[in-house]
Amino acid sequence: TTAIDLVNMTLFFLVCLLDQQSWQTQIQGGSRQSPIDIRSSESVHDPQLTPLSISYDPSDCLQIWNNGYSFLVEFDDSKDNSVVSGGPLENHYKLKQFHFHWGAENNRGSEHTINSLVYPAELHLVHWNAEKFRTFDEAIFSENGLAVIGVFLKLGRKHDGLQKLVNALPAVKYKDSTVEFSNFDPSCMIPSCLDYWTYPGSLTTPPQTESVTWVIMKKPIEFGDDQLSAFRSLLFTPFGEKLENMVDNFRQQQPLMNRVVRATIL
Numbered sequence: 160t161t162a163i164d165l166v167n168m169t170l171f172f173l174v175c176l177l178d179q180q181s182w183q184t185q186i187q188g189g190s191r192q193s194p195i196d197i198r199s200s201e202s203v204h205d206p207q208l209t210p211l212s213i214s215y216d217p218s219d220c221l222q223i224w225n226n227g228y229s230f231l232v233e234f235d236d237s238k239d240n241s242v243v244s245g246g247p248l249e250n251h252y253k254l255k256q257f258h259f260h261w262g263a264e265n266n267r268g269s270e271h272t273i274n275s276l277v278y279p280a281e282l283h284l285v286h287w288n289a290e291k292f293r294t295f296d297e298a299i300f301s302e303n304g305l306a307v308i309g310v311f312l313k314l315g316r317k318h319d320g321l322q323k324l325v326n327a328l329p330a331v332k333y334k335d336s337t338v339e340f341s342n343f344d345p346s347c348m349i350p351s352c353l354d355y356w357t358y359p360g361s362l363t364t365p366p367q368t369e370s371v372t373w374v375i376m377k378k379p380i381e382f383g384d385d386q387l388s389a390f391r392s393l394l395f396t397p398f399g400e401k402l403e404n405m406v407d408n409f410r411q412q413q414p415l416m417n418r419v420v421r422a423t424i425l
Protein backbone atom coordinates (compact mmCIF):
# COMPACT_ATOMS: atom_id res chain seq x y z
CA THR A 160 0.00 0.00 0.00
CA THR A 161 1.47 3.31 -1.05
CA ALA A 162 1.32 6.47 1.02
CA ILE A 163 -1.28 7.82 -1.46
CA ASP A 164 -3.52 4.78 -0.85
CA LEU A 165 -3.27 5.38 2.91
CA VAL A 166 -4.22 9.04 2.49
CA ASN A 167 -7.16 8.10 0.25
CA MET A 168 -8.38 5.47 2.71
CA THR A 169 -8.11 7.95 5.59
CA LEU A 170 -10.01 10.63 3.64
CA PHE A 171 -12.71 8.09 2.70
CA PHE A 172 -13.08 7.08 6.35
CA LEU A 173 -13.35 10.72 7.49
CA VAL A 174 -15.98 11.48 4.83
CA CYS A 175 -18.04 8.47 5.95
CA LEU A 176 -17.75 9.52 9.58
CA LEU A 177 -18.82 13.11 8.89
CA ASP A 178 -21.72 11.94 6.72
CA GLN A 179 -22.96 9.63 9.43
CA GLN A 180 -22.68 12.34 12.09
CA SER A 181 -24.46 14.89 9.92
CA TRP A 182 -27.27 12.39 9.34
CA GLN A 183 -27.50 11.74 13.09
CA THR A 184 -27.75 15.51 13.64
CA GLN A 185 -30.48 15.70 11.02
CA ILE A 186 -32.68 13.06 12.67
CA GLN A 187 -32.31 14.82 16.04
CA GLY A 188 -32.09 18.33 14.60
CA GLY A 189 -35.64 19.36 15.40
CA SER A 190 -37.51 19.70 12.11
CA ARG A 191 -40.11 17.05 13.04
CA GLN A 192 -40.51 16.91 16.81
CA SER A 193 -43.45 15.53 18.82
CA PRO A 194 -45.97 16.02 20.36
CA ILE A 195 -48.05 18.56 18.44
CA ASP A 196 -51.48 20.14 18.55
CA ILE A 197 -53.57 18.58 15.77
CA ARG A 198 -55.76 21.19 14.13
CA SER A 199 -58.48 19.07 12.54
CA SER A 200 -59.50 21.76 10.04
CA GLU A 201 -55.92 21.93 8.73
CA SER A 202 -55.49 18.17 8.41
CA VAL A 203 -55.71 16.70 4.90
CA HIS A 204 -58.13 13.86 4.17
CA ASP A 205 -56.11 11.20 2.34
CA PRO A 206 -58.42 8.62 0.70
CA GLN A 207 -55.38 6.39 0.12
CA LEU A 208 -55.02 5.84 3.88
CA THR A 209 -56.28 2.29 4.42
CA PRO A 210 -57.51 1.01 7.80
CA LEU A 211 -54.81 -0.04 10.25
CA SER A 212 -54.30 -3.78 10.64
CA ILE A 213 -53.62 -4.43 14.32
CA SER A 214 -53.04 -7.94 15.63
CA TYR A 215 -51.73 -8.61 19.14
CA ASP A 216 -51.02 -11.93 20.87
CA PRO A 217 -51.68 -11.67 24.64
CA SER A 218 -49.12 -14.41 25.29
CA ASP A 219 -46.37 -12.02 24.07
CA CYS A 220 -46.90 -9.86 27.15
CA LEU A 221 -43.93 -10.20 29.52
CA GLN A 222 -43.66 -7.64 32.33
CA ILE A 223 -44.30 -4.15 33.66
CA TRP A 224 -41.29 -1.88 34.34
CA ASN A 225 -41.27 1.45 36.18
CA ASN A 226 -38.45 3.24 34.37
CA GLY A 227 -38.71 6.41 36.44
CA TYR A 228 -40.69 8.30 33.80
CA SER A 229 -43.68 6.06 33.07
CA PHE A 230 -44.55 2.39 33.42
CA LEU A 231 -43.82 0.25 30.39
CA VAL A 232 -45.72 -2.96 29.59
CA GLU A 233 -43.12 -4.90 27.61
CA PHE A 234 -43.67 -7.55 24.96
CA ASP A 235 -41.68 -10.42 23.44
CA ASP A 236 -40.75 -9.11 19.99
CA SER A 237 -38.78 -12.22 18.96
CA LYS A 238 -41.74 -13.51 16.92
CA ASP A 239 -44.14 -11.88 14.48
CA ASN A 240 -47.30 -12.35 16.52
CA SER A 241 -47.99 -8.82 17.74
CA VAL A 242 -47.83 -6.47 14.78
CA VAL A 243 -49.37 -3.43 13.15
CA SER A 244 -49.42 -2.74 9.40
CA GLY A 245 -51.49 -0.89 6.79
CA GLY A 246 -52.62 2.69 7.08
CA PRO A 247 -49.57 4.95 6.47
CA LEU A 248 -47.14 2.08 7.11
CA GLU A 249 -45.23 0.47 4.24
CA ASN A 250 -43.97 -2.41 6.37
CA HIS A 251 -45.16 -4.41 9.35
CA TYR A 252 -44.05 -3.14 12.76
CA LYS A 253 -43.68 -5.29 15.88
CA LEU A 254 -45.10 -4.25 19.26
CA LYS A 255 -42.26 -3.59 21.73
CA GLN A 256 -44.03 -1.88 24.65
CA PHE A 257 -46.84 0.39 25.62
CA HIS A 258 -46.93 3.14 28.24
CA PHE A 259 -48.96 6.18 29.24
CA HIS A 260 -48.55 9.90 29.94
CA TRP A 261 -50.82 11.64 32.46
CA GLY A 262 -51.23 14.75 34.62
CA ALA A 263 -51.37 15.57 38.32
CA GLU A 264 -54.81 17.05 37.64
CA ASN A 265 -57.52 16.20 35.14
CA ASN A 266 -56.95 19.36 33.04
CA ARG A 267 -53.63 18.08 31.69
CA GLY A 268 -51.83 14.84 30.88
CA SER A 269 -51.98 14.03 27.17
CA GLU A 270 -49.01 14.90 24.94
CA HIS A 271 -50.92 15.46 21.71
CA THR A 272 -53.99 17.71 21.72
CA ILE A 273 -56.88 18.10 19.30
CA ASN A 274 -57.66 21.75 18.54
CA SER A 275 -55.95 22.52 21.86
CA LEU A 276 -58.24 20.07 23.69
CA VAL A 277 -56.20 18.25 26.34
CA TYR A 278 -57.06 14.79 27.66
CA PRO A 279 -56.13 13.59 31.16
CA ALA A 280 -53.97 10.78 29.75
CA GLU A 281 -52.57 9.33 26.52
CA LEU A 282 -51.58 5.74 25.68
CA HIS A 283 -48.61 5.04 23.37
CA LEU A 284 -48.28 1.62 21.72
CA VAL A 285 -44.68 1.51 20.46
CA HIS A 286 -43.82 -0.66 17.42
CA TRP A 287 -40.60 -1.04 15.40
CA ASN A 288 -40.02 -1.78 11.71
CA ALA A 289 -38.88 -5.39 11.78
CA GLU A 290 -38.73 -5.66 7.98
CA LYS A 291 -36.04 -2.99 7.65
CA PHE A 292 -34.13 -3.24 10.94
CA ARG A 293 -32.69 -6.00 13.09
CA THR A 294 -33.43 -4.56 16.52
CA PHE A 295 -35.61 -2.00 18.29
CA ASP A 296 -32.51 -0.03 19.31
CA GLU A 297 -31.44 0.22 15.65
CA ALA A 298 -34.93 1.28 14.60
CA ILE A 299 -35.09 4.09 17.18
CA PHE A 300 -32.32 5.90 15.30
CA SER A 301 -33.61 5.22 11.80
CA GLU A 302 -35.97 6.86 9.31
CA ASN A 303 -39.29 4.95 9.35
CA GLY A 304 -37.96 3.00 12.30
CA LEU A 305 -40.95 3.28 14.65
CA ALA A 306 -44.73 3.46 14.52
CA VAL A 307 -46.45 4.71 17.67
CA ILE A 308 -50.22 4.47 18.03
CA GLY A 309 -51.56 7.17 20.34
CA VAL A 310 -54.91 6.71 22.08
CA PHE A 311 -56.48 9.44 24.22
CA LEU A 312 -58.05 8.54 27.57
CA LYS A 313 -61.00 10.49 28.94
CA LEU A 314 -62.55 10.11 32.38
CA GLY A 315 -65.85 8.27 32.60
CA ARG A 316 -66.78 4.64 33.11
CA LYS A 317 -64.18 2.28 34.55
CA HIS A 318 -62.26 0.47 31.79
CA ASP A 319 -62.68 -3.23 32.60
CA GLY A 320 -59.80 -4.37 30.37
CA LEU A 321 -57.41 -1.90 32.02
CA GLN A 322 -58.20 -3.07 35.56
CA LYS A 323 -55.87 -6.10 35.36
CA LEU A 324 -53.02 -3.67 34.60
CA VAL A 325 -54.10 -1.23 37.34
CA ASN A 326 -54.15 -4.07 39.90
CA ALA A 327 -50.50 -4.81 39.11
CA LEU A 328 -49.24 -1.22 39.52
CA PRO A 329 -48.58 -1.32 43.29
CA ALA A 330 -45.89 -3.93 42.54
CA VAL A 331 -44.00 -1.35 40.41
CA LYS A 332 -44.53 1.67 42.67
CA TYR A 333 -40.85 2.54 42.74
CA LYS A 334 -38.46 3.48 39.92
CA ASP A 335 -36.49 0.47 38.55
CA SER A 336 -39.05 -2.06 39.84
CA THR A 337 -40.50 -4.72 37.55
CA VAL A 338 -43.22 -7.32 37.89
CA GLU A 339 -44.12 -10.29 35.72
CA PHE A 340 -47.26 -9.51 33.73
CA SER A 341 -48.71 -11.98 31.25
CA ASN A 342 -51.69 -12.71 29.08
CA PHE A 343 -52.80 -9.14 28.47
CA ASP A 344 -54.31 -8.11 25.12
CA PRO A 345 -53.65 -4.42 24.33
CA SER A 346 -56.40 -4.58 21.67
CA CYS A 347 -58.86 -3.87 24.50
CA MET A 348 -57.46 -0.30 24.57
CA ILE A 349 -57.97 0.39 20.85
CA PRO A 350 -61.17 2.38 20.20
CA SER A 351 -63.90 0.73 18.17
CA CYS A 352 -63.70 3.64 15.68
CA LEU A 353 -60.45 3.15 13.73
CA ASP A 354 -60.32 6.65 12.26
CA TYR A 355 -56.95 8.34 12.86
CA TRP A 356 -54.62 11.21 12.07
CA THR A 357 -51.05 10.46 10.99
CA TYR A 358 -47.91 12.61 10.74
CA PRO A 359 -44.11 12.22 10.74
CA GLY A 360 -42.63 12.97 14.18
CA SER A 361 -40.28 11.97 16.94
CA LEU A 362 -40.06 10.22 20.25
CA THR A 363 -41.39 12.53 22.97
CA THR A 364 -38.84 11.20 25.46
CA PRO A 365 -35.05 10.92 25.10
CA PRO A 366 -33.40 10.39 22.66
CA GLN A 367 -36.31 12.23 20.89
CA THR A 368 -35.09 10.90 17.55
CA GLU A 369 -37.14 11.77 14.47
CA SER A 370 -37.91 8.19 13.56
CA VAL A 371 -41.64 7.91 14.36
CA THR A 372 -44.70 7.59 12.16
CA TRP A 373 -47.42 8.75 14.54
CA VAL A 374 -50.94 7.31 14.28
CA ILE A 375 -53.30 9.20 16.63
CA MET A 376 -56.72 7.59 17.05
CA LYS A 377 -59.52 10.13 16.65
CA LYS A 378 -61.77 8.70 19.35
CA PRO A 379 -60.72 8.39 23.00
CA ILE A 380 -61.30 5.42 25.26
CA GLU A 381 -62.84 5.89 28.71
CA PHE A 382 -61.37 4.97 32.06
CA GLY A 383 -62.30 5.66 35.70
CA ASP A 384 -61.10 8.15 38.31
CA ASP A 385 -59.76 5.35 40.51
CA GLN A 386 -57.73 3.98 37.58
CA LEU A 387 -56.15 7.38 36.95
CA SER A 388 -55.45 7.67 40.69
CA ALA A 389 -53.55 4.39 40.49
CA PHE A 390 -51.32 5.89 37.76
CA ARG A 391 -50.72 8.93 39.98
CA SER A 392 -49.75 6.69 42.93
CA LEU A 393 -46.64 5.49 41.10
CA LEU A 394 -43.34 7.16 41.98
CA PHE A 395 -40.59 8.77 39.87
CA THR A 396 -38.16 7.84 42.65
CA PRO A 397 -36.56 4.56 43.72
CA PHE A 398 -37.24 2.82 47.04
CA GLY A 399 -35.61 4.59 49.97
CA GLU A 400 -35.50 8.01 48.32
CA LYS A 401 -37.82 11.02 48.69
CA LEU A 402 -41.35 10.15 47.48
CA GLU A 403 -42.14 11.97 44.22
CA ASN A 404 -45.46 11.00 42.63
CA MET A 405 -45.23 10.07 38.96
CA VAL A 406 -47.39 12.80 37.41
CA ASP A 407 -47.14 15.35 34.59
CA ASN A 408 -44.85 13.01 32.62
CA PHE A 409 -45.69 14.65 29.29
CA ARG A 410 -43.57 16.76 26.94
CA GLN A 411 -44.39 20.31 25.92
CA GLN A 412 -45.80 20.69 22.41
CA GLN A 413 -43.46 21.24 19.47
CA PRO A 414 -43.78 23.41 16.33
CA LEU A 415 -45.50 21.77 13.34
CA MET A 416 -42.93 23.33 10.96
CA ASN A 417 -43.12 21.99 7.41
CA ARG A 418 -45.46 19.05 8.13
CA VAL A 419 -48.94 17.99 7.04
CA VAL A 420 -51.22 15.92 9.25
CA ARG A 421 -53.24 13.45 7.19
CA ALA A 422 -56.65 12.13 8.24
CA THR A 423 -58.88 9.18 7.45
CA ILE A 424 -62.60 9.29 7.09
CA LEU A 425 -63.37 5.55 7.29
Ligand SMILES: NS(=O)(=O)/N=C1/NCCS1
Pocket residue numbers: 283285307361362363364365366
Ligand atom coordinates in the same frame (compact mmCIF):
# COMPACT_ATOMS: atom_id res chain seq x y z
N1 LIG B 1 -43.36 8.79 24.32
S1 LIG B 1 -42.65 8.04 23.13
O1 LIG B 1 -43.29 6.77 22.87
O2 LIG B 1 -42.57 8.92 21.98
N2 LIG B 1 -41.12 7.81 23.60
C1 LIG B 1 -40.40 6.71 23.57
N3 LIG B 1 -39.10 6.62 23.95
C2 LIG B 1 -38.46 5.35 23.84
C3 LIG B 1 -39.38 4.34 23.20
S2 LIG B 1 -40.96 5.15 23.01
Ligand SMILES: [Zn+2]
Pocket residue numbers: 258259260283363
Ligand atom coordinates in the same frame (compact mmCIF):
# COMPACT_ATOMS: atom_id res chain seq x y z
ZN1 LIG C 1 -45.00 8.07 25.08
